[in-house]
Amino acid sequence: MELQNAKVGFIGFGNMAQAMAQGWVKTGALKPGQVYASARNVEKLKRNTEPLGIHACASTAEAAEQADVLVVAVKPYQISEVLAPLKETLQNKIVVSVAVNYPFESLKHDLLPGTAHLSTLPNTPVSIGEGITIVEQTHSLDADQYALVETLLSALGLVQPVETAQMSTAGTLSGCGPAFASMFIEALADGAVKHGLPRDAAYQLASQMIAGTGKLQRETGAHPGAMKDAVTSPGGTTIKGVTALEKHGFRGAVIEAFDAIEGE
Known part of the structure; x- marks a missing residue:
């Protein structure tokens, strides 16, 4: 048909x-x-x-x-x-x-x-x-x-x-992920607003940055760690932000969100 x-x-x-x-x-x-x-x-x-x-x-x-x-x-x-x-x-x-x-x-x-x-x-x-x-x-x-x-x-x-056994986990990633991504967009925008950027512009930039980064990974197949390294210069601004995120358990918090949903 x-x-x-x-x-x-x-x-x-x-x-x-x-x-x-x-x-x-x-x-x-x-x-x-x-x-x-x-x-x-x-x-x-x-x-x-x-x-x-x-x-x-x-x-x-x-x-x-x-x-x-x-x-x-x-x-x-x-x-x-x-x-x-x-x-x-x-x-x-x-x-x-x-x-x-x-x-x-x-x-x-x-x-x-x-x-x-x-x-x-x-x-x-x-x-x-x-x-x-x-x-x-x-x-x-x-x-x-x-x-x-x-x-x-x-x-x-x-x-x-x-596979059937992975439906729940895949569904958590794609179905609950938009809520997590939206929280990250909001947090990024709040940080920018704190330092003087108008909120409308902050939301536009944060959302497009996430959309573009995701599309870049899909089209190139690059490892996310390599993409991070590509914009993280020695002694630069990005590594300072990455360090702060690690210090506050950014990755661990995301993984724990999965654990909370999947029942671990």
Whole structure:
């Protein structure tokens, strides 16, 4: 199936579903008329879909019937209940979950045998086509189905397949990381404002610096330590800042944040 002919539906239209829909419409990967959404609160759904021009469905059944690819975007504890009445409809669809800690085997129990399904973990920057979608390597899609889903998700940013056992850790990095990065942007800006730089300029510079550094690493494949060394002259200003960060446990704090989430 060609992307221009594909129809995508959402069951649940919270923050992540809205981010994905925004990304597809913003990047032009999908036209608004190709996207369908359903949610329990239909009035709220209409308010959230109207700015994008996508279809607000009166029921989950309508979204499921219309879609070629159905994105399940409800809380994990709601999935079984929501999918139960849709099992037969979904047998001829591609089902994509974006629920945390709901891998292939969990979703398999909510669907009829042979239903094509895949578990993923997108992050919020997908809304501007600069996100990450973690994709579980275990799935039941055939080659053509996987190619369609990969094309859809690639329009939202990086698609990173990982083994089932690593879904949680990868999801922490890409899903919780934006909060950590935002805190770093804020802290950098606060430091600059303390020394007289206007806040708007401080945010612009901090955000672009992080975006550019990340892109440089991805395109060159350089080790982050080597990138640090490249701007750290002997006796210079940068090494003084690096030393202060190390003194206050910068790296350790980041690793401990992972430990807190992953349960170590």
